[in-house]
Amino acid sequence: DGAIKAENIINPLRNTRTCPANGVLNVSVCTMGSPTAISFPHFLYADNNYLQSVDGLTPRPVDHSFYMDFEDHLGVPLNVAARLQVNIVVEKNQNLDFSRNFSDKPLYFPQFWFSTTAAVGDDMIQQLNFLTIHINNRQKYKAVEMNSTHFST
Structure with missing residues (x-):
């Protein structure tokens, strides 16, 4: 729900943390503090606000899902499609001209997405x-x- 909870504070110096809405994972703790979040490509299955904040995205499950097909008896993976999108979290900053008109909520700006697939021959x-x-x-x-x-x- 994006609420700030004391037990979720990551940066005690700023004493704030906004939890991303559904469909985005904040990985800034794993990236040495860089404002990074991951999601499915084109914000597939994510809260609709992400999609509305960026132009040019068209989420399609056939192109942007992450899936693994397993053999029923042995549990061996037969087909895999791993797809993720890396997003930069941009916050309003009065010292930066380009961000002055941003809303008070952070903008999750897609940087790139990748897809890697594998199939058993x-x-x-x-x-x-x-x-x-x-x-x-x-x-x-x-x-x-x-x-x-x-x-x-």
């Missing part, structure tokens, strides 16, 4: 299919073996 898919079938068959035979041992004693 066809040869690996065949090996995973073989392994999954082999494990399932061994489990079935083991269950039959355990049941037959139980009845024979």
